[in-house]
Amino acid sequence: MRLPNWLSQHLAALRALLVLTVLLGLAYPLAFVAIGQVPGLSGKAEGSLVTMADTTVGSSLIGQAYTDADGNPVPKYFQSRPSKAGDGYDPTSTGASNLGPESVVDTLSDNPDDASQSLLTQVCERSVAIGKLENVDGTRPYCTPDGVGAVLAVFYRDGLTGPVTRAVSVNQTADPFIQTYAGVTVEPAVPGTDYVAEGGVITPIRGDAPDKPAVPADAVTASGSGLDPNISPAYAELQVPRIARERGLTEDAVRALVKQNTDGRALGFLGEPAVNVLELNIALDAGK
Template identity: 60%
Template sequence: MNISNLLRQHWAALRLLLVLTVIVGVAYPVFIWLVAQIPGLSAKADGSIIDANGRPVGSSLIGQSFTDADGNPLPQYFQSRPSAAGDGYDPLATSASNLGPESIVDTLGDPALPEDDNGAKSSLLTLVCSRSKAIGELEGVDGLRPFCTGGGVGAVLSVFGPRDAKGNVVDPTRVVSVNEPCDTVSTPFVDVYEGVRVECAKFGEDYSAGQILPVRGNAPAESQVPADAVTASGSGLDPHISPAYADLQITRVAKARGVSPEQIRTVVDDHQDGRTLGILGEPRVNVLELNIALDEQYPATG
């Protein structure tokens, strides 16, 4: 290949690069941006930003926490559902916990280390139980739910002993409450199981050789704390809560704002959305939009 042919081919390639750069790198993005500015689309294209008192406070598409510096719920605000995205509602770390329904045994922390760095890891069951207990205390209702102890951890036993053909222990010789460490409880959630005294768990011991049995307990089948109040969404960014969870919080918010529950309920109803297209999803309440409306209509009294 001579020099002239080589230069001609490189010049053709350079011209093609320039043309595609203009079309794909400039014209197409500008076209998409112009389409996004069409009335009805522009708000969503710009992030569905919500303003309050002339400044942006968040997006209607991304949830956020309404807590104080220590992470405690602010009583005058409706609380969002839990989030597993980073430290909570982090768009750069959107994710779920990846814990499934079989996650029922906690990893106990080393009691010799600080609580925030002792290696402890809660199972999904204990996360649900602890959240339900905390919400029950916050809202003044019974937060107990099936398979949870009164202390807010998963009610799970490891039962040792001979087994039948199906793998079930038939004559227990030892029973351990695997999610209740000895250094935090005086007695397990149940004293005796099939005639055997129940022990509390100890850090460093392996109880996996026993038959792992979740204990339902005497909690009602339907907890007073809704499921979306104790479980995170798949993205960790869900800005909505169910009408049932919103209803649970009305009394607290009304008291904190010095108004009647009926007044708060009216605002909640005004910010409740139905199913998308009438058939998709469930009715829902946007927490940020609701709290902003409350600040405008009924500012907190203290």
């Protein structure tokens, strides 16, 4: 007995559904689970968890903060790079600030909930804080000495040309970082004022900071995911004197540990060398 055409089509579709469900819904996932148990891969498949004295202290793939209850750096530990994932290194809220190089003007408001820092001011503030922590010069180009983006809104007589008629330090509501610009007195900003809409030209001021700041870039910028577990060898080297002092070690001994926990370029030429902060701090605590 020949089945109706419509019924044959439905049965064929059902068979295809069952076959694809078995292949792609069961066999394919189970095959990758099995591959993940191969020696050398199982640790990564299970999250690259790191244990110390039978206690899981983190993952070598996810960064973490080494701060006290008030958010201050713990001096005896190497510090990670900043994170914008949730409250910091939150795997459930991975992401970046989405601020780019043109983010140089802060949003000033009398209401703290409405105020926000530009990327430039975030970098400046972090650089000053790290400079104090590591006892080095934390100044950077286009930053004020107290860690704010050094940016003016400059008004010209003829719009974009002619003599300067007015200048406003757009990221400061108190004393401006410079007193005069092009012969006019620099004004502090008034919260809630859009100086660009009023005709001001946003003008970052470089200042006299060194071309190569003492604080490396990865110390003041977050990664795209906010979970980067590594820092650059330059940032690790910056922290060596503090770690040696806090732990009563020689700087050479600390540098040796840094070298042991530094991964080179992939395949010898891809990417940059990186220092895993978690593994380095564990080695310090273990006295290795």
